[in-house]
Amino acid sequence: VQPERHPLLVIKELKELIPLLIKEPGIRHKGLDSLEILEQEMLEPQPRYAILLGMIANLKSIPEIKLPLQELQRLLQSYLSPALQ
Numbered sequence: 001v002q003p004e005r006h007p008l009l010v011i012k013e014l015k016e017l018i019p020l021l022i023k024e025p026g027i028r029h030k031g032l033d034s035l036e037i038l039e040q041e042m043l044e045p046q047p048r049y050a051i052l053l054g055m056i057a058n059l060k061s062i063p064e065i066k067l068p069l070q071e072l073q074r075l076l077q078s079y080l081s082p083a084l085q
Helices: 007-021 025-042 049-060 063-084
Strands: none
Touching: 007 025, 007 063, 025 049, 049 063
C-alpha cells in the first residue's frame, strides 16, 4: 500500500500536466489559475472549504485531467468535510 500523497504534490503535477494536455488557451488558463488558488489555499493554516470546492468545480470542467483530479479530491476530503456536515 502506497502512503497517501500530499494534495500539494498532486496540485504540482496537475500544474505540469495541464500545459501538455490542453491546447485551448482559455481552458488552460482557467485550469492553471484554479490550481494556483488551490495551492495558495492549501498553504493556509485553515484552508477554506468554499474556496477548495469552487476550484475543484472549475477543474471538473476539464475532462483531460479527470483521473489526477479524482485523486486530488480524495486527498482533499479531510479538508472538505465541513462542507458535508
